[in-house]
Amino acid sequence: MNKLFVMGMGPGDLGLVAPNATKALAVCSDWVAYGYYLDLLGELSAGKTFHDLPLGEEIGRARLALDLAAQGKNTALISSGDIGIYAMATLVFELLDMQLQGKENHPEWLGVDIEVIPGISAMQAGASRVGAMLGHDFCTISLSDLLTPWETIDKRLHACGAGDFVVSFYNPVSKKRDWQLNHARDVLLQYRPASTPVMIGRQLTRPEEEITFTTLGELDAKDVDMFTMVSVGNSDTKHIVNGEKHWMYTPRGYSKKL
Amino acid sequence: MNKLFVMGMGPGDLGLVAPNATKALAVCSDWVAYGYYLDLLGELSAGKTFHDLPLGEEIGRARLALDLAAQGKNTALISSGDIGIYAMATLVFELLDMQLQGKENHPEWLGVDIEVIPGISAMQAGASRVGAMLGHDFCTISLSDLLTPWETIDKRLHACGAGDFVVSFYNPVSKKRDWQLNHARDVLLQYRPASTPVMIGRQLTRPEEEITFTTLGELDAKDVDMFTMVSVGNSDTKHIVNGEKHWMYTPRGYSKKL
Numbered sequence: 001m002n003k004l005f006v007m008g009m010g011p012g013d014l015g016l017v018a019p020n021a022t023k024a025l026a027v028c029s030d031w032v033a034y035g036y037y038l039d040l041l042g043e044l045s046a047g048k049t050f051h052d053l054p055l056g057e058e059i060g061r062a063r064l065a066l067d068l069a070a071q072g073k074n075t076a077l078i079s080s081g082d083i084g085i086y087a088m089a090t091l092v093f094e095l096l097d098m099q100l101q102g103k104e105n106h107p108e109w110l111g112v113d114i115e116v117i118p119g120i121s122a123m124q125a126g127a128s129r130v131g132a133m134l135g136h137d138f139c140t141i142s143l144s145d146l147l148t149p150w151e152t153i154d155k156r157l158h159a160c161g162a163g164d165f166v167v168s169f170y171n172p173v174s175k176k177r178d179w180q181l182n183h184a185r186d187v188l189l190q191y192r193p194a195s196t197p198v199m200i201g202r203q204l205t206r207p208e209e210e211i212t213f214t215t216l217g218e219l220d221a222k223d224v225d226m227f228t229m230v231s232v233g234n235s236d237t238k239h240i241v242n243g244e245k246h247w248m249y250t251p252r253g254y255s256k257k258l
Numbered sequence: 259m260n261k262l263f264v265m266g267m268g269p270g271d272l273g274l275v276a277p278n279a280t281k282a283l284a285v286c287s288d289w290v291a292y293g294y295y296l297d298l299l300g301e302l303s304a305g306k307t308f309h310d311l312p313l314g315e316e317i318g319r320a321r322l323a324l325d326l327a328a329q330g331k332n333t334a335l336i337s338s339g340d341i342g343i344y345a346m347a348t349l350v351f352e353l354l355d356m357q358l359q360g361k362e363n364h365p366e367w368l369g370v371d372i373e374v375i376p377g378i379s380a381m382q383a384g385a386s387r388v389g390a391m392l393g394h395d396f397c398t399i400s401l402s403d404l405l406t407p408w409e410t411i412d413k414r415l416h417a418c419g420a421g422d423f424v425v426s427f428y429n430p431v432s433k434k435r436d437w438q439l440n441h442a443r444d445v446l447l448q449y450r451p452a453s454t455p456v457m458i459g460r461q462l463t464r465p466e467e468e469i470t471f472t473t474l475g476e477l478d479a480k481d482v483d484m485f486t487m488v489s490v491g492n493s494d495t496k497h498i499v500n501g502e503k504h505w506m507y508t509p510r511g512y513s514k515k516l
Contacts, residue, residue: 015278018378020271059512082392084385086510090393093507097498110500116386118378120276127342128374134340135348136406137414139397139423147511148394156395156421163417164410165397240355242368249351252344253405254317 004069004112005076006092008083008119009041013205016120024117025076032065033078062091070108082121086142086170089116122229123168126201129211131247133199133231138166143180157184161191166250168231172224181221188216188232197239197248202228213239213246262327262370263334264350266341266377267299271463274378282375283334290323291336320349328366340379344400344428347374380487381426384459387469389505391457391489396424401438415442419449424495424508427488431479439479446474446490455497455506460486471497471504
């Protein structure tokens with residue numbers, strides 16, 4: 001009763017969805033998500049009530065999920081990837097916080113029993129498909145300046161460069177945003193070589209998956225779309241070729257001991 | 259044949275293990291892991307040959323896994339969390355790289371069919387248990403200077419501070435390392451307030467789980483052990499209290515639209 005599961009369904013392959021998430025879906029009468037993810041979950045969805053709000057209506061989805069749970073319906077708020085990473089989970093707590101501050105008028109939300117279930121994020125799917133890109137210290141940066149001032153993003157790009165972190169770019173481009181990724185590349189080129197390995201992973205773990213092994217110098221926003229994860233190695237990341245098989249990995253430093 | 263699955267089993271709760279990982283375990287005759295993780299997998303392990311090498315013998319485990327697979331045995335190299343994040347996956351590719359460079363004498367390794375399966379990492383388990391700490395740009399830093407020079411770690415701590423990233427500390431302390439976490443705290447205090455929310459999560463998702471909600475100013479290595487994940491918020495991260503329930507979340511900036 002009054003249960004809200006906030007859950008990430010991973011990058012696309014249902015074989016990467018946590019059993020805890022699948023179990024939670026089964027006990028929920030109402031699923032709230034962007035339609036594309038509902039499609040992915042096809043076989044699990046018989047008999048459920050869908051609330052399919054379009055991209056861009058994130059706040060509406062979070063409100064609806066809290067409302068449904070407050071009405072006593074077991075509810076699942078669903079995203080791809082890990083819902084805690086650049087996704088809807090934080091918005092649920094932002095709304096709860098507004099209510100606690102008296103800036104919303106939904107005291108019933110405070111009685112909702114919230115449980116967050118993590119999922120495999122796109123950076124992990126990409127890193128595993130190419131080998132082990134996240135083998136050492138890394139960061140993530142969203143290149144979307146819809147909600148974050150560009151100055152903040154730019155500051156983080158420079159910090160990433162100065163710290164020599166492996167970096168995964170979320171929201172690298174969109175129909176309306178095409179210059180940020182090339183700017184990010186140019187910032188990183190101030191700190192690491194043009195030969196630094198870069199993975200471009202499109203539709204990761206899905207039937208239409210395409211993976212491109214390239215370099216920081218060759219990275220170009222024209223090769224990237226909204227379904228793409230871009231991960232840039234640090235100054236130690238290696239691109240190796242074994243016959244027809246390519247791999248990228250970031251060493252932790254064991255070679256000193258080998 | 260000659261298949262090596264390199265897989266992460268998540269933080270501990272078997273309900274967070276990807277079905278792809280469970281399926282791969284079933285088709286492997288030989289499992290290579292540190293014993294603690296083999297124990298976690300109890301019910302899945304009937305009829306398997308275990309190769310239980312102790313902590314500290316990471317290189318031996320990676321070599322053994324490559325050797326077994328090269329001998330034609332379907333083999334699973336297993337770690338907790340995501341094996342691609344500060345774990346064994348990168349070491350497999352480091353060994354393969356050494357062979358490709360002619361610095362090893364195991365040409366049979368080049369015929370091994372390697373597949374990496376990602377898992378839920380401790381930072382994700384922690385973030386989800388307290389709400390949504392990883393809701394915006396974040397980084398991870400290992401505080402172990404066994405393989406990484408301390409100067410590199412210190413540089414990354416400053417970069418993390420300058421970039422105002424949420425940060426998760428892997429390997430925060432060990433029996434022999436007790437000062438690094440307090441040093442990391444002191445570096446971050448140069449960049450963000452002492453009131454910054456901090457999560458200390460011990461034995462996350464396991465029966466003995468303990469979660470402490472504290473602040474950067476109060477963070478102390480004496481409260482942390484080898485089974486603990488420490489995540490420090492950015493300057494926007496909030497700690498909210500709803501009755502007896504505590505949450506921490508890092509907003510993406512939707513509040514401007516609320």
